[in-house]
Amino acid sequence: MLFAHDTDCSLIAAAALVNTDGPDGDGLPDIAALDAFYLAHAYTGRHEHTEAELRSVRDLRPRLRRIWYADTDEVVTVVNGLLRENHALPQLITHDDEPYHFHAVPRDAPLAARIAVEAAMAVADLVRYGELSRLRICDHPDCANVLVDLSKNRSRRFCDAGCGNRAAVTAYRARKAATRP
Numbered sequence: 001m002l003f004a005h006d007t008d009c010s011l012i013a014a015a016a017l018v019n020t021d022g023p024d025g026d027g028l029p030d031i032a033a034l035d036a037f038y039l040a041h042a043y044t045g046r047h048e049h050t051e052a053e054l055r056s057v058r059d060l061r062p063r064l065r066r067i068w069y070a071d072t073d074e075v076v077t078v079v080n081g082l083l084r085e086n087h088a089l090p091q092l093i094t095h096d097d098e099p100y101h102f103h104a105v106p107r108d109a110p111l112a113a114r115i116a117v118e119a120a121m122a123v124a125d126l127v128r129y130g131e132l133s134r135l136r137i138c139d140h141p142d143c144a145n146v147l148v149d150l151s152k153n154r155s156r157r158f159c160d161a162g163c164g165n166r167a168a169v170t171a172y173r174a175r176k177a178a179t180r181p
Contacts (some may be wrong), residue, residue: 005099008122008150009041011150016041017037018145044107053112065146068146082117083104104121134150136148143158143159
């Protein structure tokens, strides 16, 4: 299934945000890291560069993580809650040479609200098209990162943290060890 560009971008950003809260520490330790996240995921509009904004974005992570582990009904509850709490009102918008896409909160809304609503609307597309199975947990046994499988053949198994390479190296070494006398 081919999704709209803004849906893909929002899903990827939501997964990246969830993965900043991991067992190896906080991937959003400070405002500079939030600035980098903001730029990496091409957010536009209001960005306050404050500790309060950083806290509100961090606080969003557990709710978004629930989406990867929930059944459809719970996903819908989370999505509807995020949309309702942030007073989402979808509108078609174009800016910065981007084609028309949905914004559901004003560009001057708090960053956490914009992230929450964009993620919720993207997940709503997955629900509508019966594609929640594209939200996955990394297959590497030592990883709990989430991922979005946007491949045509639905074959993505590993997150972006190098787990695919680690799995390939482990398999290679196991094959080599099995052929040794």
